Amino acid sequence: MKSVRVLTICGSLQPMSANRAVLESVAANLRGHGATVDDFGRLAEVPAFAPGTSESAAVHELRTLIASSDVVVVASPEYAGGMAGALKNALDWIVGSGELYEKLVSVMSAGTTGGLYARQQLVRTLTWQGAFVIEELGIASPRRKIDDTGVVTDDMTIADLRAFASLIVRKAKLPPHIQRAEAEVVAARLGIEPRS
Numbered sequence: 001m002k003s004v005r006v007l008t009i010c011g012s013l014q015p016m017s018a019n020r021a022v023l024e025s026v027a028a029n030l031r032g033h034g035a036t037v038d039d040f041g042r043l044a045e046v047p048a049f050a051p052g053t054s055e056s057a058a059v060h061e062l063r064t065l066i067a068s069s070d071v072v073v074v075a076s077p078e079y080a081g082g083m084a085g086a087l088k089n090a091l092d093w094i095v096g097s098g099e100l101y102e103k104l105v106s107v108m109s110a111g112t113t114g115g116l117y118a119r120q121q122l123v124r125t126l127t128w129q130g131a132f133v134i135e136e137l138g139i140a141s142p143r144r145k146i147d148d149t150g151v152v153t154d155d156m157t158i159a160d161l162r163a164f165a166s167l168i169v170r171k172a173k174l175p176p177h178i179q180r181a182e183a184e185v186v187a188a189r190l191g192i193e194p195r196s
């Protein structure tokens, strides 16, 4: 069976990022399962979304990487009760081009409270773009769980991230109708209403 191809996207633009740290941990676990992992590293280059305008090189790369992935793993800080604005902006560029339609996505937020509102907003916007969000995970108080070099050191968090990665690989191999059902469970758990 071919290996699962994963794209990671980090919504934080700060150098010492808790979301980057948990994303790297998940990526390492995914590679341990034989997955191929690419990272979209040009979030800061994505221009403000303007409908009808042509795509920049960074937007083209984002669309191409999403299209060629089996699963997208997104980690975002929560800022003022929502996902990072740079990430929402990048996701807005995908609405018209459609690469997220029926794409498997897993969502994390590492932040003071565990980022429930960031995860809810992420699941809503991804679901409304037609994605199947098959997993979501919040990591509260991440600064106490990550060392100065950006490595996750807390045993419970290490176990949670390992389990999160295992579920991604397992769910990536499920039949599409089961993946859809899994996504409905995640959306319902977070109180996300279907697109009207």
Ligand SMILES: Cc1cc2nc3c(=O)[nH]c(=O)nc-3n(C[C@H](O)[C@H](O)[C@H](O)COP(=O)(O)O)c2cc1C
Pocket: 012, 013, 014, 016, 017, 018, 019, 020, 076, 077, 078, 079, 080, 081, 082, 110, 111, 112, 113, 114, 115, 142
């Ligand atoms: C402007 C600003 C607003 C924030 N708002 C929230 C918030 O609404 N909820 C929350 O849990 N954390 C909030 N935080 C804390 C961040 O989520 C936390 O610092 C997180 O670790 C940032 O992610 P990063 O380390 O990956 O950059 C906020 C931080 C900043 C700088």
